[in-house]
Amino acid sequence: MTMINAKSAVWMVVGAVACLGPCGCLSPSNGSNASPVGVADGQPQPGGIVQPGSTVPGAVGTTPGVGTTPGVGTAGPEGVVPGAVVPGPGGVATTPDGMVPGPGGVPTTPGVATTPTPEPTPSGPVSCSNADKSIIPIDETGWVARDCNNVGIQGAFYCYDDGVNPSGCTADSPPFVAGKGLCLKGNTTEDDTYAAWGAGIGFSMNETGEVDGAASVKMAYDATTTGLLGFNVQITGDTGGLPIRVAFTKVEAPDTPSPFVEVPGASPTPYEILIADATVPPDWEVCEGAECEADASSIFDLQIQVVGGNEAADYDFCVESIVPITDGSAPVNQGGTLSDYGSPQCDQYQGIDIGPYRVQNNRYNGANHCIQAKFDGARKGGFSLSDVSANVPTGGAPASYPSLVYGWHVDGRFYGEYQSAKTLSSIGSIPSDVSFTVPGSGRYNMSYDNWINSGASAASDQGTLEQMIWLNFRDTTPIGTRVDTATIAGQQWDVWYGPNNGFNTVSYIRATNTTAATLDLKEFMDDTVARGYAQGSDYLLGIQAGFELWEANQNFSVDSFSVSVN
Numbered sequence: 001m002t003m004i005n006a007k008s009a010v011w012m013v014v015g016a017v018a019c020l021g022p023c024g025c026l027s028p029s030n031g032s033n034a035s036p037v038g039v040a041d042g043q044p045q046p047g048g049i050v051q052p053g054s055t056v057p058g059a060v061g062t063t064p065g066v067g068t069t070p071g072v073g074t075a076g077p078e079g080v081v082p083g084a085v086v087p088g089p090g091g092v093a094t095t096p097d098g099m100v101p102g103p104g105g106v107p108t109t110p111g112v113a114t115t116p117t118p119e120p121t122p123s124g125p126v127s128c129s130n131a132d133k134s135i136i137p138i139d140e141t142g143w144v145a146r147d148c149n150n151v152g153i154q155g156a157f158y159c160y161d162d163g164v165n166p167s168g169c170t171a172d173s174p175p176f177v178a179g180k181g182l183c184l185k186g187n188t189t190e191d192d193t194y195a196a197w198g199a200g201i202g203f204s205m206n207e208t209g210e211v212d213g214a215a216s217v218k219m220a221y222d223a224t225t226t227g228l229l230g231f232n233v234q235i236t237g238d239t240g241g242l243p244i245r246v247a248f249t250k251v252e253a254p255d256t257p258s259p260f261v262e263v264p265g266a267s268p269t270p271y272e273i274l275i276a277d278a279t280v281p282p283d284w285e286v287c288e289g290a291e292c293e294a295d296a297s298s299i300f301d302l303q304i305q306v307v308g309g310n311e312a313a314d315y316d317f318c319v320e321s322i323v324p325i326t327d328g329s330a331p332v333n334q335g336g337t338l339s340d341y342g343s344p345q346c347d348q349y350q351g352i353d354i355g356p357y358r359v360q361n362n363r364y365n366g367a368n369h370c371i372q373a374k375f376d377g378a379r380k381g382g383f384s385l386s387d388v389s390a391n392v393p394t395g396g397a398p399a400s401y402p403s404l405v406y407g408w409h410v411d412g413r414f415y416g417e418y419q420s421a422k423t424l425s426s427i428g429s430i431p432s433d434v435s436f437t438v439p440g441s442g443r444y445n446m447s448y449d450n451w452i453n454s455g456a457s458a459a460s461d462q463g464t465l466e467q468m469i470w471l472n473f474r475d476t477t478p479i480g481t482r483v484d485t486a487t488i489a490g491q492q493w494d495v496w497y498g499p500n501n502g503f504n505t506v507s508y509i510r511a512t513n514t515t516a517a518t519l520d521l522k523e524f525m526d527d528t529v530a531r532g533y534a535q536g537s538d539y540l541l542g543i544q545a546g547f548e549l550w551e552a553n554q555n556f557s558v559d560s561f562s563v564s565v566n
Helices: 521-530
Strands: 012-014 155-161 181-188 198-204 228-238 244-248 260-263 271-274 301-307 313-326 351-354 357-360 368-375 381-391 403-408 431-437 443-453 465-474 481-488 491-500 503-510 516-520 539-552 557-563
Touching (some): 181 198, 181 301, 357 368, 357 381, 381 403, 431 465, 431 539, 481 521
Parallel strands (some): 012 155
Antiparallel strands (some): 181 313, 357 403, 431 516
16 A cells, blocks of 8 residues: 655745745745745755755855855856845855855755654545535645545645744744644845745645655646636735735746735635736746746645735734635635725725725825725725825816726726726626715715727827716816716716816716716716717726815725626
């Protein structure tokens, strides 16, 4: 009988060479971006990275720049993004640039990566801690057997950190906390070199385990054969406002950033992380096209990392559950009541992706406020504003437009579910529901902001048509002049039209204010075409809903919003 020792993988890497790319990343690269990725056969890797599962000291460490000093940990070639400056463990360079692996030696980075003492090889059937095989079991063993889940995943959980700041990652055991899951607790510091890149929890997805005394072997997992689309991941606790990046590594030991999905920290609602959504940002300039995207047929590890380097913060978070999403499984997030999604975001243009939409703070003209995204886990999104301060004259641009985005934004990118513009004539319906809360004072409107263009994309708002639908307003007036009235969705609307800094705007102003509406936005599109402001061959680029603020010092909220283009 073939025996498998479930405790064959290294649980921890502390002080391995690791870093973040521009705004952070999740993958190792020689002299640039590095984070541990398990290598079960224990072979040394260039750059001195001790991989989870490795028992052999690594090769020479690398730092950005051209190496000039021979000896241990000499400098390597320049990295593509800021790299770590921690020397690799052991090894003696044999060429001036320090890139030829040495013969090994004593690790010179803080901490030691070791293999746990093997437990007795099981002699009977695999024992699963979970009766429900639709989930990935998380328990004190840190091992997932293939027999204990429905998608054929087998491998070990591990933790890792930058070796600069504490994380609570300890040697010889998975970071398991009873009743909470896999947990890390520590802090990050601001570090423009990204040597202090943070910490994470990893999970190898296709590992043999120790078979009949032979070392465990890590292989690629092919999600296309099991119908695995991604995971619902529950992250609880607090990340101190720091984001979490969930990555799918494409090879056993990547030397470029791995595709990831960024989520805004801990949340009471599980995150739906789809393999198809994972990507390396194009502006990192480390890959092109398909190279930047996750490969569902070749996934080695799932990695969940709190992002350090950008700011100092304390974190104490746990990965509570991991549930595979398959093409035949019932969705975990059924929808319903909206709850806070991640942490409040206060930066000027900070945005948060929630299911079909993106929530954006978007304070571009002197306003100040923080935005808290809300999500029901399915199709309804929303947000609340706090610490609101805005005061600019009426008649000009508003101070901000905090909003939900469905599709194109004026930065030229598409967000959320609507990724490919459709012509107005090809659209059958655009059902939308919205409810919101506004204060009894100030100067503002609550509006849809829809963008139409002669082409299927646009680099900016120049030359486009902006279509606004005002549901509620106070002491403000639209762009242009009033040209007509219209009856749409059983309500009367004043129609305004005029130029606006390189593009035209048509606005529909509801005759009476409301705080909730159920609309088919296609009716507004048809009216705009009938008036000659747009053509049926023009494209609907995107839809937004939120508040234009001129003067405000009280809080606003979109309590529920949904839209789809059919």
